[in-house]
Amino acid sequence: MDWLDDFYQLSAALTDYKVAQLQGTGVGEDYLEVLSTIIPHAILAELFGSYRSIVAENSATPTEQLIRDGILSNAKLGPVARNIIKMWYLSIWYQMPEDWRQLYGKPNQGDPKYQDVQFVVSRNAYIQGLVWQTLGSHPMGAKQPGYGTWGDKPSDRSSIVSTTS
Amino acid sequence: MNTVDEFDVVVVGAGISGAIIAEQLGSKGKKVLVLEAGSGTGDRFWNSSTSTGAGSGNGKKPGYESYMDTFFTALAKIPNAPYSNNPNAPQPLVTDLEPIAQNQTLTNGYFVQKGPLPFASTYTRAEGGTTLHWLGTCLRMLPEDFKIKTEFGRGLDWPISYSDLEKWYQVAEENIGVSADAAEQSYSNIPNKAVHIPYESGYNYPMEAIPQSYLDKYMSSGLRQMTVTLDGKDYPVDVVSTPQGRNGMPRGSYRPVGAVGDSDLGQRCAGNSNCVPICPIQAKYNALKTLAQAQKTHHVEIRTQCVAYNLEVDPATQHISKVHYKQYSDPNSPEHVCKTVKGKIIVLAAHAVENAKLMLASGVGNSSDQVGRNLMDHPTMLTWGLMPTKIGAFRGPGSTSGIPSLRGGDFRRNRAAFRIEIGNWGWSWPEGAPVGTVPDLIDQKNLFGAQLKQTIASVYPRMFRFGFLVEQLPDPNNRVTIDPTYRDQLGNYRPVIDYDVSDYTRAGMAAAKQVSDLIFQRLGVEGFTEYKPSDPGYLTYQGQGYTYNGAGHLVGTHIMGSDSKTSVVNRDQRSWDHPNLYLVGCGNMPTIATSNPTLTMAALTYWAADNVYKALADM
Numbered sequence: 001m002d003w004l005d006d007f008y009q010l011s012a013a014l015t016d017y018k019v020a021q022l023q024g025t026g027v028g029e030d031y032l033e034v035l036s037t038i039i040p041h042a043i044l045a046e047l048f049g050s051y052r053s054i055v056a057e058n059s060a061t062p063t064e065q066l067i068r069d070g071i072l073s074n075a076k077l078g079p080v081a082r083n084i085i086k087m088w089y090l091s092i093w094y095q096m097p098e099d100w101r102q103l104y105g106k107p108n109q110g111d112p113k114y115q116d117v118q119f120v121v122s123r124n125a126y127i128q129g130l131v132w133q134t135l136g137s138h139p140m141g142a143k144q145p146g147y148g149t150w151g152d153k154p155s156d157r158s159s160i161v162s163t164t165s
Numbered sequence: 166m167n168t169v170d171e172f173d174v175v176v177v178g179a180g181i182s183g184a185i186i187a188e189q190l191g192s193k194g195k196k197v198l199v200l201e202a203g204s205g206t207g208d209r210f211w212n213s214s215t216s217t218g219a220g221s222g223n224g225k226k227p228g229y230e231s232y233m234d235t236f237f238t239a240l241a242k243i244p245n246a247p248y249s250n251n252p253n254a255p256q257p258l259v260t261d262l263e264p265i266a267q268n269q270t271l272t273n274g275y276f277v278q279k280g281p282l283p284f285a286s287t288y289t290r291a292e293g294g295t296t297l298h299w300l301g302t303c304l305r306m307l308p309e310d311f312k313i314k315t316e317f318g319r320g321l322d323w324p325i326s327y328s329d330l331e332k333w334y335q336v337a338e339e340n341i342g343v344s345a346d347a348a349e350q351s352y353s354n355i356p357n358k359a360v361h362i363p364y365e366s367g368y369n370y371p372m373e374a375i376p377q378s379y380l381d382k383y384m385s386s387g388l389r390q391m392t393v394t395l396d397g398k399d400y401p402v403d404v405v406s407t408p409q410g411r412n413g414m415p416r417g418s419y420r421p422v423g424a425v426g427d428s429d430l431g432q433r434c435a436g437n438s439n440c441v442p443i444c445p446i447q448a449k450y451n452a453l454k455t456l457a458q459a460q461k462t463h464h465v466e467i468r469t470q471c472v473a474y475n476l477e478v479d480p481a482t483q484h485i486s487k488v489h490y491k492q493y494s495d496p497n498s499p500e501h502v503c504k505t506v507k508g509k510i511i512v513l514a515a516h517a518v519e520n521a522k523l524m525l526a527s528g529v530g531n532s533s534d535q536v537g538r539n540l541m542d543h544p545t546m547l548t549w550g551l552m553p554t555k556i557g558a559f560r561g562p563g564s565t566s567g568i569p570s571l572r573g574g575d576f577r578r579n580r581a582a583f584r585i586e587i588g589n590w591g592w593s594w595p596e597g598a599p600v601g602t603v604p605d606l607i608d609q610k611n612l613f614g615a616q617l618k619q620t621i622a623s624v625y626p627r628m629f630r631f632g633f634l635v636e637q638l639p640d641p642n643n644r645v646t647i648d649p650t651y652r653d654q655l656g657n658y659r660p661v662i663d664y665d666v667s668d669y670t671r672a673g674m675a676a677a678k679q680v681s682d683l684i685f686q687r688l689g690v691e692g693f694t695e696y697k698p699s700d701p702g703y704l705t706y707q708g709q710g711y712t713y714n715g716a717g718h719l720v721g722t723h724i725m726g727s728d729s730k731t732s733v734v735n736r737d738q739r740s741w742d743h744p745n746l747y748l749v750g751c752g753n754m755p756t757i758a759t760s761n762p763t764l765t766m767a768a769l770t771y772w773a774a775d776n777v778y779k780a781l782a783d784m
């Protein structure tokens with residue numbers, strides 16, 4: 001099963017960043033690997049399937065309400081979607097909520113590369129966190145903007161990136 | 166047969182003060198050994214396994230860059246995040262802190278905290294010391310700070326004056342590489358004479374002032390001509406750029422020192438916005454630079470992973486005859502060998518808490534009963550809010566300006582002075598933003614997609630915080646002791662700390678909060694400040710709650726004075742009890758005043774190095 005395309009499409013809807021921008025971070029495949037190691041595959045299939053259905057039944061850019069209805073307010077899929085948003089923004093995997101773990105979590109089998117505990121995905125993932133560009137700066141400790149740039153007037157645009165296409 | 170290595174000078178500690186002693190004496194041909202309890206990266210910037218030819222080739226040798234790996238993947242990006250915990254040279258962490266219940270002892274970190282309030286500051290035990298994560302603020306003390314007992318009937322007088330120390334301030338500013346304008350730092354334009362600092366005519370810092378942040382400039386124009394009334398007297402509120410140990414534009418023939426191991430890097434600050442916990446390019450000064458200079462003299466040897474644990478005294482001469490240390494090869498294993506060295510002169514440069522601990526463990530230098538006492542910090546109270554417009558938070562060095570006009574004045578008879586630091590990194594300190602706050606937007610505020618993006622883009626650039634660094638007076642009951650019950654993995658003592666914050670300082674916090682409230686009103690800042698009883702540093706004063714944080718300014722555990730009965734070292738920074746024992750570091754400072762102490766400590770240490778050199782000539 002190749003979910004990468006599904007993952008990017010859903011991620012774009014959840015973050016309001018374009019697929020190309022998400023691909024440009026270079027860490028989307030790592031995030032999907034984290035996700036597919038920790039979340040049972042049946043749940044991921046349902047999540048991506050739900051988003052495909054929303055798109056098929058409505059439009060390529062469904063309204064936020066449709067995503068709230070079909071995914072975010074779903075007890076099984078909502079917490080997974082929220083973890084995807086947090087991963088893109090902060091590069092951190094957060095442990096799934098306790099009630100979700102009891103109902104849907106899978107016990108660790110063997111010694112998987114990623115466990116359902118809080119961790120920073122990787123050095124590069126930290127640097128690629130979306131939060132930094134969203135708040136109009138750069139990841140603290142990386143992508144140095146240059147001497148004296150902190151004295152410049154901050155951008156007036158509400159965001160340095162446009163909305164999903 | 167065992168032979169004991171012998172040196173002109175044995176220095177305990179490879180932080181800034183130990184590095185200065187080693188470099189100064191090594192450059193004059195003296196044979197110096199530096200013992201460092203923690204690990205180190207030597208002269209490597211890049212990890213030797215990935216960089217051909219770097220290091221000396223024996224397998225994998227971590228360079229400074231390894232600290233960046235640790236930093237990037239650390240969940241809690243606290244000041245010690247890049248510098249891994251080393252059970253053989255443990256260090257305090259801010260995440261150890263909790264409120265201390267009455268008559269309880271907090272033991273879950275390296276410090277054993279007996280309260281009643283927790284001591285909130287930390288330091289780094291690794292080669293380069295706490296300068297690895299300092300902010301780089303290089304303020305001089307005010308002339309009145311050296312004589313607050315005489316001037317205000319509070320605290321202690323120093324055995325030296327500002328004018329005694331001035332030339333050493335210049336030496337320290339040259340060697341650290343400080344960027345600032347002397348005319349501005351003299352505060353002569355501030356209409357409060359108490360804070361004026363005389364600079365030698367014609368003197369200027371080696372580099373031009375670091376540019377002020379957009380926030381600094383916004384605030385400077387917003388507060389123009391503002392005054393506040395304190396104790397019936399009007400005081401100005403002036404925004405002034407802060408002198409920084411960070412490379413800027415050089416003046417004249419001065420050339421900044423770049424990164425150790427890759428000097429093309431770090432010759433000028435590039436705006437990584439990460440001075441604390443680590444400057445990725447070493448544009449900010451750290452003591453590795455001075456250690457590298459020391460090693461270039463070929464007279465200095467640095468031994469890392471060597472923990473000094475006992476100073477032996479010759480009963481006939483009262484000289485320190487030997488330094489005993491434990492050398493380990495693996496930080497995670499308690500296996501070690503005990504070794505001994507001799508020095509004509511011994512210099513303790515291990516940091517305020519560790520110097521006191523080593524003296525207490527050895528039973529040396531304490532005829533005054535002042536070793537470990539008078540521990541001070543700047544209890545740092547934060548206020549935070551949202552500016553009415555974007556001020557570009559999370560950009561640039563952590564702080565590029567402050568409000569120094571309330572550092573001195575007659576009010577010091579009644580309550581503590583403070584300096585206001587303007588923070589450039591939004592709510593990163595008070596709230597852990599953005600990493601600590603964005604999950605709440607997603608999980609509790611139920612934002613996603615465009616709403617989430619627009620909320621972050623419109624709110625976070627408006628985040629702003631003040632830090633109020635409040636003066637704390639020397640109090641013999643605020644102290645470091647040792648207790649055989651509490652030891653680390655190598656069997657060395659853990660510091661036991663008694664600590665409280667006096668009403669004098671609490672009154673300073675209350676005055677600081679008043680000033681903050683007035684400034685917030687003037688600028689139209691939407692306040693978000695909250696002090697919670699669950700905060701480790703929560704305290705009350707006259708019915709109001711306030712929270713302090715640690716500033717990382719550990720001062721005063723072996724104070725200097727003019728009387729051997731009430732101080733640990735004399736004005737030469739030599740132990741009153743042992744003719745060949747010198748102490749350096751912030752522990753020598755009898756008061757903390759309102760300036761970050763590193764520059765004053767460095768100035769004192771250059772002076773101490775000169776004293777040691779002269780003493781060696783007589784031996």
